[in-house]
Amino acid sequence: MTVHFRQVTIVGVGLIGGSMGMILKRQGLADRVVGVGRSLGNLELAVQHGAIDAFERDPKAAMKGAELVILATPVESYAGHLKEWGRVLEPGTIVSDVGSVKGSLVGQVEVLVPAGVHFVGAHPIAGKETSGVMAASTDLFTGALCIITPTANTDSQALLTMQHVWAAMGSVVRSIDPFVHDWILGAVSHLPHVAAFALMNALTDLQQRTEGGAELLEYAGGGLRDTTRIAESSLEMWRDIFLGNPENLSVMIEALEKELQRFKTLIQAKDGPGLEHEIARAREARQRLK
Amino acid sequence: MTVHFRQVTIVGVGLIGGSMGMILKRQGLADRVVGVGRSLGNLELAVQHGAIDAFERDPKAAMKGAELVILATPVESYAGHLKEWGRVLEPGTIVSDVGSVKGSLVGQVEVLVPAGVHFVGAHPIAGKETSGVMAASTDLFTGALCIITPTANTDSQALLTMQHVWAAMGSVVRSIDPFVHDWILGAVSHLPHVAAFALMNALTDLQQRTEGGAELLEYAGGGLRDTTRIAESSLEMWRDIFLGNPENLSVMIEALEKELQRFKTLIQAKDGPGLEHEIARAREARQRLK
Incomplete structure (x- = not known):
């Protein structure tokens, strides 16, 4: 199985989102990595640091052409994000996340993504005492666990794709029920x-x-x-x-x-x-x- | 002020007692460091490792000529030790310890030492994940706190002596009430x-x-x-x-x-x-x- 994306959009380009962007680029998994975020200064740093290729201030513009969207913002913000730009996603797009809680949240997000868009929950168990995109690195996930949390509703092809993405990040991937x-x-x-x-x-x-x-x-x-x-x-x-x-x-x-x-x-x-x-x-x- | 002992006897030659012996010898504070303990094998190791000059299996023999006795065994054992050999100590001898609890224990020990023998409680806040005399080293106490716990009964000269000893160990010395x-x-x-x-x-x-x-x-x-x-x-x-x-x-x-x-x-x-x-x-x- 080969996984390749023309465009990946990362919402929240900090330590985790930034490291993912770097690795997607380094491994040739994405032709283009686009960042979205609240702080212009941080997005500019992320480009300089090689975490993303480009950024958009308008989330809807950032979603155009995205085949994979990664939510790397606090879990409380997911619903707001999806309501803002979920409807512009094209059918077949995968939405995934890196949040530390899953449980009922996964079901809530599944309902919010439009028909034909696939949500797959993921939680890389990695971190550092320092945060922010300047701490992002290509070895952040090496050897660390990443838990993927499929449900009965999860598209099996999208699940396989995300398992592949996280293996490419260097993680040890396990699939576990969100609860x-x-x-x-x-x-x-x-x-x-x-x-x-x-x-x-x-x-x-x-x-x-x-x-x-x-x-x-x-x-x-x-x-x-x-x-x-x-x-x-x-x-x-x-x-x-x-x-x-x-x-x-x-x-x-x-x-x-x-x-x-x-x-x-x-x-x-x-x-x-x-x-x-x-x-x-x-x-x-x-x-x-x- | 110069502090010098003809003989220091260390009861319990592990990480803390062994490191004290090494430093007393290295700094020339003691002509002779004698160890006492339950395990012959450990005492032989302590001599090889340079923590003590010699050892005695009979605690009473080890106390002969001691000007300073360090209790470096669990605090629960102090009373038993002092009852066994306290009466052979000569007037002017200082008995000190390295235990992690003080409080009422200090008063109990003060009562158990014979008249003319001075007890001064001490607690070096130092340790390692490894224990035992083979982990003893001359830098164990460097820069670490050592709390000395005088009471109204503490001999002021003995207190000064122990403050000097612990400064020589490399510790930062503070005096605090045992409670x-x-x-x-x-x-x-x-x-x-x-x-x-x-x-x-x-x-x-x-x-x-x-x-x-x-x-x-x-x-x-x-x-x-x-x-x-x-x-x-x-x-x-x-x-x-x-x-x-x-x-x-x-x-x-x-x-x-x-x-x-x-x-x-x-x-x-x-x-x-x-x-x-x-x-x-x-x-x-x-x-x-x-």
């Missing part, structure tokens, strides 16, 4: 982010209760730094992810609360063997994460 | 360890509730890895730290539970601005941790 995707990512990504944000906020609370004026964070070692590194992640992105996965996150935060409570009870009871058991369980699970 | 130490370390070190252990255990619970056989940890990215790195820390050490700081940890785990609950409530209410506020608070605090 299962949100359960899995809820556990291994969204919950750790809640935990890291909550830990930083707990430290702010404890700082306010610290007598004698000591600055707690001055005493932090590598452990706290590692544990809370992801608490610096993008505000808008994580707000939208939390809003997009509320049922799973509720259950998962409760699971974490239950485990914290278990530690608290054992500590209050000075139960050495009980603490050993809980710490040993955690260490064994962590060792499997290598 | 304040446990509050501070509870917040920036013990609580993050509870959080990391609890998060791994929550993931094990969630794995059991995962339908369709997906292995959650196969989908983990760098975020989860960072957040739970310290969940691989030593079982015995952390059991003892949790048992040694129960009142503070109770309060602190509750502070974390409260913050998690706040996120859960905002997520369930789909309160975007509320989530933004909480994430922004966390990000700002984390940025101060640079």
Whole structure:
């Protein structure tokens, strides 16, 4: 199977969208990569950095001739985008995305694309501490997982095409039901982010209760730094992810609360063997994460 | 002020005790460094690795002639050690430690050392993911904090001596009340360890509730890895730290539970601005941790 696009249009040319554009060009998968975005300065940077060939300020103009459209903006913006320019897409066009939540969103987007246009959800599990198109690179996805989330409505040819695109990005591609995707990512990504944000906020609370004026964070070692590194992640992105996965996150935060409570009870009871058991369980699970 | 010891005896020659021995010898602070420990093989390694000059299997023999004794074993063992050999120490000897909890323990140890022997608590905030004397090095403490925890009973000359010793180790030395130490370390070190252990255990619970056989940890990215790195820390050490700081940890785990609950409530209410506020608070605090 060979995949080739005359034009790919990328909506939102940041770290992920920009890296995709670079690789599409480098691999010869697209004759032309067109960017769309709110910031003229960013689009100009994206051209200079080799992430896109050209850009359009008018999204409808950018969709003309596009055989593949990639949504690389926050998931909350998808509906607005599709309402704005969805109807100008030609039949056969594939619309895909790179969002971190899927679940019911996939069904909502499927309804919004016109008849004959195919939506395929995708989520590359890749990122960096730096964001923006200047951080885009051709090796961002190398060896990283990309989860594609087909449904019963997904066009099988469009699904194959997107699997091929993501393999060309260097990713390890897996297809998973959108709701299962949100359960899995809820556990291994969204919950750790809640935990890291909550830990930083707990430290702010404890700082306010610290007598004698000591600055707690001055005493932090590598452990706290590692544990809370992801608490610096993008505000808008994580707000939208939390809003997009509320049922799973509720259950998962409760699971974490239950485990914290278990530690608290054992500590209050000075139960050495009980603490050993809980710490040993955690260490064994962590060792499997290598 | 010049500090020099004819003999320093180190009880427990692992990463911390071994690194201290190496530096005491390298800096010419001690004519002779004697090790004591349970494992003959480890003590032989410690001599080969240059951490100690000699060792004694009989702790009482190892105390003969010691002007400084360093307890570098788990804090739970201090009372047993001092009951075994405390009475053979000569007046003027300094007993110090490297333990991660202080609080009431310092007062308990002060009572156990004979009249004329001076106890000074110390806690170098240094460590590695690897433990054991083979990981000992002369730069372990370089630039790291060492907290010395004097009380109203602490001999001022012994305190000055230990401040000098830790400055010679390359540490940044601060003196803090033992109870304040446990509050501070509870917040920036013990609580993050509870959080990391609890998060791994929550993931094990969630794995059991995962339908369709997906292995959650196969989908983990760098975020989860960072957040739970310290969940691989030593079982015995952390059991003892949790048992040694129960009142503070109770309060602190509750502070974390409260913050998690706040996120859960905002997520369930789909309160975007509320989530933004909480994430922004966390990000700002984390940025101060640079």
